[in-house]
Amino acid sequence: MEPLPDDVDRVLAVAAHPDDLEYGVSAAVAAWTAAGKEVTYLLVTRGEAGIATTHPGEAGPAREAEERASAAAVGVHDVRFLDGHADGTVVEGLALRRDICRVVRDVRPDLVVTLNHHERWAGGVGWNSADHRAVGRAAIDAVSDAGTRWIFSDEGAAHSPRHIAVAASAHPTHEVDVTGFVEAAVASLACHRRYLEALSDDPVQEQARAVVERMVGDPAAPRVRFELLF
Template sequence: MTAPRNEQLKAMPDDWRRALAVVAHPDDLEYGCAAAVAGWTDGGREVAYLLATRGEAGIDSLEPSACGPLREREQRASAAVVGVSTVEFLDHRDGVVEYGVPLRRDIAAAIRRHRPELVITLNHRDTWGGVAWNTPDHVAVGRATLDAAADAGNRWIFPELTERGLEPWNGVRWVAVAGSAQPTHAVDATAGLERAVRSLLRHRTYIEALTDEDPETYARSFLTAQTEAAGERFGGTPAVAFELFGR
């Protein structure tokens, strides 16, 4: 059953040290949860980013060969604003990421490398709630991440990873899904919100292609509205909401 929309969100667990965020495109985390990441890194936690694509099909006015490297640079700069120095790319093709064994294997390999307790991803459901349709890349990567969290700890799944020196890691305790229409938990965004705005602004080329609005006005209004909406179910404190799956 879906929880009532006015039910209060619980605080996210904080007894962890390492997280791996796995999403499809540059900017997915900046739209979804950078304010939470800023707070986590401020507290001394390690967060790494893993992107399935370089977002090369995301700007109509730019050829993929030019767009991919540009968006990679913007993503690295964006991550640095919120204290993330490790940004990796899997080089699946933007726009046509397929859910399946190869994607699960790639993500499981990263989980074995980074050995996180918390894995973060983006909405894996068909819609953002109601009739706002999600993209196939988000669905594929989100679902594969949920599966790979278990794959990473099973020595009989992907034994070729063990042969490459990537020993099983069964230490993932939670998968947190940002952008879910069914959130269960939240993180106080107060301290990280300004950096989240600056982090999203590092994707300036993408934003300028997306809207005629002033980029800073656009980024600030989007993230403020998002965190305030979550805060209505988190004691009135601006927040980043997650749907939390325990393992």
């Protein structure tokens, strides 16, 4: 794998739910913020349908708070949530493209990172969720929209990010060395306590460590892999 291009100062990471970026990407985010890069998180939903034992009206605010704490653990303090897109039923279309385009033009990133939009996860296993597929595809399209002056022309001045990369892709092409940042990523995922406690009876810290270590691979040379689209 080639290194992901490093000619960036500002990054926008777009995902469907709180915790999506913590499944591996946050290790790269920790490396970027440590290097002085500005990173903004954009969450399309608040993950309100993600805890079976908790009503969405309670789960949404709780998961938003967990995401803000999780982002802060890897140096991200600009965390934004869209309204009007419901967890579990996100629709890929003009409304979502417009909302993401607006944030791209406001943040004006050099690099946009989004999550796997393919039908399957890395390794070709497991069916990817409808929300992930919809948000990933809409984010890619919104980057193109953001650079075109006459598309959503009421949503700010056009801006074309230099790169867009897809995390957790089944077709990775580039990687980021996250040596020294795995612990920050574990701490970041562990902030999603209510969500992880609902997933398993295993201690939260153990769950977080197992997930992050699986995502970054060899502990002697941990890497986060991306599919670089341009």
